[in-house]
Each structure stands twice: as C-alpha cells, then as structure tokens.
Amino acid sequence: MTEYSCLIRQVHLDYLHAGASIIITASYQATIQGFVAKGLSEEEAELLLRRSVEIACEAREIYFEKCTEGSFDYIESGNISRRPVLVAASIGNYGAYLADGSEYSGKYGDAVTLKTLKDFHRRRLQILAKSGADLIAFETIPNKLEAKAYAELLEEEETNIPAWFSFNSKDGINVVSGDSILECASIADSCKRAVAVGINCTPPRFIHGLVLAIQKATSKPIVIYPNSGETYNAGLKQWKKSSGVVGDEDFVSYIGKWREAGASLFGGCCRTTPNTIRAISRVLSKCP
Numbered sequence: 001m002t003e004y005s006c007l008i009r010q011v012h013l014d015y016l017h018a019g020a021s022i023i024i025t026a027s028y029q030a031t032i033q034g035f036v037a038k039g040l041s042e043e044e045a046e047l048l049l050r051r052s053v054e055i056a057c058e059a060r061e062i063y064f065e066k067c068t069e070g071s072f073d074y075i076e077s078g079n080i081s082r083r084p085v086l087v088a089a090s091i092g093n094y095g096a097y098l099a100d101g102s103e104y105s106g107k108y109g110d111a112v113t114l115k116t117l118k119d120f121h122r123r124r125l126q127i128l129a130k131s132g133a134d135l136i137a138f139e140t141i142p143n144k145l146e147a148k149a150y151a152e153l154l155e156e157e158e159t160n161i162p163a164w165f166s167f168n169s170k171d172g173i174n175v176v177s178g179d180s181i182l183e184c185a186s187i188a189d190s191c192k193r194a195v196a197v198g199i200n201c202t203p204p205r206f207i208h209g210l211v212l213a214i215q216k217a218t219s220k221p222i223v224i225y226p227n228s229g230e231t232y233n234a235g236l237k238q239w240k241k242s243s244g245v246v247g248d249e250d251f252v253s254y255i256g257k258w259r260e261a262g263a264s265l266f267g268g269c270c271r272t273t274p275n276t277i278r279a280i281s282r283v284l285s286k287c288p
C-alpha cells in the first residue's frame with residue numbers, strides 16, 4: 001500500500017508541476033462497498049478513502065515546500081503570493097462501482113431508485129466531506145437521478161464543503177443516459193452547496209455546445225475537463241483510438257473557444273496527461 005501511496009502522490013505532484021490548481025483524489029472508483037467485496041472491513045475501506053485525500057494533501061505540501069519557484073507565481077499588486085491549490089475529493093457514479101459499462105450509459109434499470117443511489121453514496125460522501133478536502137467533485141454524472149441523489153445528500157447531510165457537479169455526454173446534446181443537460185444542470189443550479197457545474201470525460205468536440213447549454217441553466221462557474229476523444233470499450237475494459245482523438249496542442253486550441261462560450265475551469269479527464277495540463281496552463285497564462 002505504501003508503494004501505491006508514493007505512486008499516487010507522485011502523479012499529483014506531476015500535475016502540480018504542470019500547473020494544475022486543483023488536484024482530484026484517487027477515490028473515483030474507490031467505494032466502501034467495492035472494498036468490502038474484496039475482503040476489507042468497513043473501517044479499512046473508510047481509512048482508504050481518507051487516505052486518498054491525505055495523499056493529495058501531502059503532494060500539495062511537498063509542492064509548496066520544495067518548489068517555491070513554481071508555486072509563487074501569482075503576483076498581485078506588486079506582492080508575490082502563492083498560487084492556490086485545492087484538493088477535490090472525487091466521487092464516481094454508481095456505474096463506476098458496478099463496472100458493467102453503465103458508468104458511461106447511466107442506464108441502471110428500474111430497480112435502481114433515488115433511494116438506492118442515496119444509500120449507496122451517503123457514507124462515502126460523509127467521509128470525504130470531513131476528510132480535509134477543499135471540495136467534493138461529483139464526476140461523470142450520467143443521469144438526472146444521480147444528480148438529484150447528490151443534491152439531496154448534500155442537503156440532508158448538511159455537508160459543510162462545496163461541491164461541483166460534472167456530467168458526461170456522448171453526443172454533445174444530452175448527458176449519456178439521454179436526460180437533458182439543461183435539466184441536469186438545473187438540479188445542480190438549485191443546490192446551494194454546488195459551486196460549479198460542468199462536463200468531464202466527454203470528447204472535446206462536444207464541449208462547446210454543452211457549455212452554451214449549461215449556461216442557460218446556471219450562472220455558476222462552468223468546469224470543463226474532457227477526455228482525449230478516445231472511446232472506452234466497457235466489455236474489453238480498454239480505451240480505443242477513434243476518429244475524434246485530439247493531441248495536447250489540438251486540445252488546447254479549443255480552450256479559447258470554451259472560455260468565450262463561458263467556461264472558467266479547465267482540465268483533462270481520461271487519457272489526458274500532465275502534458276495536457278501543461279499546455280492548457282500555458283494557454284491560460286497568455287490570456288488576459
């Protein structure tokens with residue numbers, strides 16, 4: 001386990017060196033139910049979730065302590081101050097736990113109700129909300145039922161940290177289940193703990209239209225972190241190159257357009273790398 005901690009910490013550090021201001025914990029697919037199924041006790045599972053946040057916080061400390069040159073890059077009114085770095089605790093969708101492809105379809109079947117989803121997510125949310133993370137990242141949300149479950153949980157649990165709601169689309173019009181992006185974004189908009197709404201793990205070519213649509217539903221900041229444009233084969237559990245694939249430079253050529261459309265937080269999801277972040281960071285530092 002120590003060895004994995006080192007590797008994960010190093011990945012966070014690579015992203016910080018590349019210019020990231022928000023690092024997302026390695027808890028997306030880490031669930032209490034999943035760990036217990038692997039033979040861990042509930043206490044051990046909870047410990048691992050907390051550890052995912054600790055590792056990201058450790059990376060931030062190392063970065064601030066050892067890399068003063070890179071981290072003191074934010075200059076305001078003649079004073080040099082440290083670039084803020086936030087730790088976002090990731091919560092992946094119910095389908096990511098099922099690992100049966102529904103992560104990217106949002107089709108959970110009629111047996112899965114709002115209550116099922118709330119019961120599934122409640123404990124992990126409670127733990128991550130009190131873990132020292134700066135915010136919760138609800139990622140790759142595939143349908144409005146899950147968005148509603150998150151919004152209700154935040155309210156019921158009186159969660160005291162903010163959250164972002166990030167949806168997933170494969171056609172640039174709706175979220176992956178076919179639910180309307182407008183309705184999904186409206187759920188996030190009415191949630192007082194939601195500080196940003198957006199899209200992740202979606203091919204870059206679909207982002208522009210989605211940003212415009214989200215803007216109709218909310219005035220909250222829009223967060224965008226697309227994937228590389230490759231497609232995931234859930235059966236083979238492999239990413240497949242497809243025609244829409246974009247390299248780091250192409251990826252960043254979109255940034256200006258997304259910014260103009262109204263997005264304000266940018267990053268990369270699956271199959272992007274610290275190099276993608278480096279390229280984004282370079283482009284943004286040149287923008288006024």
Ligand SMILES: [Zn+2]
Nearest residue numbers: 201227269270
């Ligand atoms: Zn992804």
